[in-house]
Amino acid sequence: MAVELDARHHGCIPINTSTEVNSKLSNVKKPNQSASFMMMREDTQADPDLFLSGPNQWP
Numbered sequence: 001m002a003v004e005l006d007a008r009h010h011g012c013i014p015i016n017t018s019t020e021v022n023s024k025l026s027n028v029k030k031p032n033q034s035a036s037f038m039m040m041r042e043d044t045q046a047d048p049d050l051f052l053s054g055p056n057q058w059p
Contacts (some may be wrong), residue, residue: 003057005038008046010056012037 005011013036021028039056046054 003037006057008040008052008054009038010040010052010054 003011005013015035016031019031042056043053
């Protein structure tokens, strides 16, 4: 958790903290049983014209 998810979606998403709804057939309420570490293309600074751009985080 040294690198928590930031506003640009770069960082760690711990287990049981997000709920992904992929179906209209069921009412999903339980959190996902997976953890993720999100990193994107490394940009030196955020570009407002590029969605989620910016530097990755490093502990």
